[in-house]
Amino acid sequence: MRREPPTVVRPTARVLTVTNFDAFLAAAIPASAGAETRVVLDLRSLDFIDLFAMLGVAYLCGDLLDAGSCHISLELGEDGACGFLPRSGFFDVLPASDRVEFDVPATRIEYLRLYYGANMGLLELTSFASSDAIAAVLGKFIGILRRRLKYRKDDAYDLAIMLSELCHNVIDYHPEPATAVGVAAMQVHDGQAGRFVQVVVGDRGDGIRRTLSQNPAYTSLSSDVAAILRGVELGVSEHVEETRGNGLYHLCRLVARHRGSLHIRSGCGKVYYPVDQIQPLTFRVPWLGGTQFAIALPVNPG
Amino acid sequence: MATMRTQSKTVVGGVNDQQENRSIRVAEETGKQFLWGHDDGRRLREKLEGILESLSPGSVLTIDLKGIEAMDFSLASEVFGKLYRRLDAEYPGRVVLLAGLTDYLKRNLDAALAALGLMALVVKGARSWDLIGKFAETDRETVAALHRLKHATAPELADALEIKLTTCNQRLKKLTEAGLVVRVRVSAPTGGEQYFYRWPA
Numbered sequence: 001m002r003r004e005p006p007t008v009v010r011p012t013a014r015v016l017t018v019t020n021f022d023a024f025l026a027a028a029i030p031a032s033a034g035a036e037t038r039v040v041l042d043l044r045s046l047d048f049i050d051l052f053a054m055l056g057v058a059y060l061c062g063d064l065l066d067a068g069s070c071h072i073s074l075e076l077g078e079d080g081a082c083g084f085l086p087r088s089g090f091f092d093v094l095p096a097s098d099r100v101e102f103d104v105p106a107t108r109i110e111y112l113r114l115y116y117g118a119n120m121g122l123l124e125l126t127s128f129a130s131s132d133a134i135a136a137v138l139g140k141f142i143g144i145l146r147r148r149l150k151y152r153k154d155d156a157y158d159l160a161i162m163l164s165e166l167c168h169n170v171i172d173y174h175p176e177p178a179t180a181v182g183v184a185a186m187q188v189h190d191g192q193a194g195r196f197v198q199v200v201v202g203d204r205g206d207g208i209r210r211t212l213s214q215n216p217a218y219t220s221l222s223s224d225v226a227a228i229l230r231g232v233e234l235g236v237s238e239h240v241e242e243t244r245g246n247g248l249y250h251l252c253r254l255v256a257r258h259r260g261s262l263h264i265r266s267g268c269g270k271v272y273y274p275v276d277q278i279q280p281l282t283f284r285v286p287w288l289g290g291t292q293f294a295i296a297l298p299v300n301p302g
Numbered sequence: 303m304a305t306m307r308t309q310s311k312t313v314v315g316g317v318n319d320q321q322e323n324r325s326i327r328v329a330e331e332t333g334k335q336f337l338w339g340h341d342d343g344r345r346l347r348e349k350l351e352g353i354l355e356s357l358s359p360g361s362v363l364t365i366d367l368k369g370i371e372a373m374d375f376s377l378a379s380e381v382f383g384k385l386y387r388r389l390d391a392e393y394p395g396r397v398v399l400l401a402g403l404t405d406y407l408k409r410n411l412d413a414a415l416a417a418l419g420l421m422a423l424v425v426k427g428a429r430s431w432d433l434i435g436k437f438a439e440t441d442r443e444t445v446a447a448l449h450r451l452k453h454a455t456a457p458e459l460a461d462a463l464e465i466k467l468t469t470c471n472q473r474l475k476k477l478t479e480a481g482l483v484v485r486v487r488v489s490a491p492t493g494g495e496q497y498f499y500r501w502p503a
Contacts, residue, residue, distance in 0.1 A: 135336070138336065138338060154406045157371065161372060161374045164338045164374040165375060168340065172339075172340055242387065243383035246414070246418070250413065250414070250417070
């Protein structure tokens, strides 16, 4: 049988972030069709990759492998942003990492992880699968905000509450909570408008639309975007209990109060809540399993 | 010991009403400074409901949150949302007070309860109190009057507030059903029975 050449997917920019990840994803998705498909995700040209995009690449690999017919190679190089992946926990959250080929030997990856050491300003991509694990993540998160970034107590607690709502949603809204796994991460970046904290939470669950449809009141949601917009309203939940469904509403309220922005991506839908704007921007995007959140907040030390 | 029990017997006008006041220190009970998520919330709520179940009408449960640094909104809704929502139907006549709140916790609980259309009474010592959540100014006025008088009949409160008795009774019914004030049956001077209202703290 003639072997088709691999599909090579490269970012079109030198940075890969929450704002341009979908273009990269769009190039990769068609490659998953057909037997004996080989996909090369070439990230060597990147100067920077944010946590959302990192998690997105990991989940993309998972989706391509789940399709059953894909052989994946990740070309990372040894310099630039890809040297950052080991210490960001990327390889710990990469699904089925034993089925992905790397251009960098495992020993080199481990060396880079140890060489850079623990970054006190970073909560690396951290998996969680229980309330106790979430509590540990939140404890570390508050510690970084207070001790490293000099946040006031109340502001640190607000950010922790945002993170808690997202992390607990991963478990609470999974069809089998005992098997739910999510990923949380945080890092400080220097952007055009100053320093900001990026908080990322993601899962490979059912997505917001399918989850909400378990509640008879929400079976007619027409799209993933519609489901996201509905999901942040007060009292909207898979559960019919009156006191459920408030977490994302309060999350949006806190993000706005801290003058932050919020991306919510689920299935084929993405909603972006910019800073200081009431109306969100909505996008139809290529499919990626599960739900991912990215919060960007100006660093606000006390 | 995370819970305290005090018993008081109120005899007014010949009718005995036994109230039992309980206090629970949440930080000691849970062993935590931070309360996160529905599971923690469900366990705490079940504990609180167990205490309410054991109390007779007219009794007061004080939930002392001293030592709790923060809680997320999912937990707040699970604990306080369900508790206050169920009070009138499942634990009629019981009063729930909140105490030991930091300003931060109070602000967040206020937002959580307001979103659910519920209100709660927060006390700080014998003199300081506040309403949080969703309430009307008339609720605050009525609670303030009862705080000044400490105990009063509906006509006495209506006089103090300079409102009609029927209006006063409506206000008191709302506050009683919300679990904010103690209502006690007493013998009326003219025979029969009437209610009087007591400041719960």
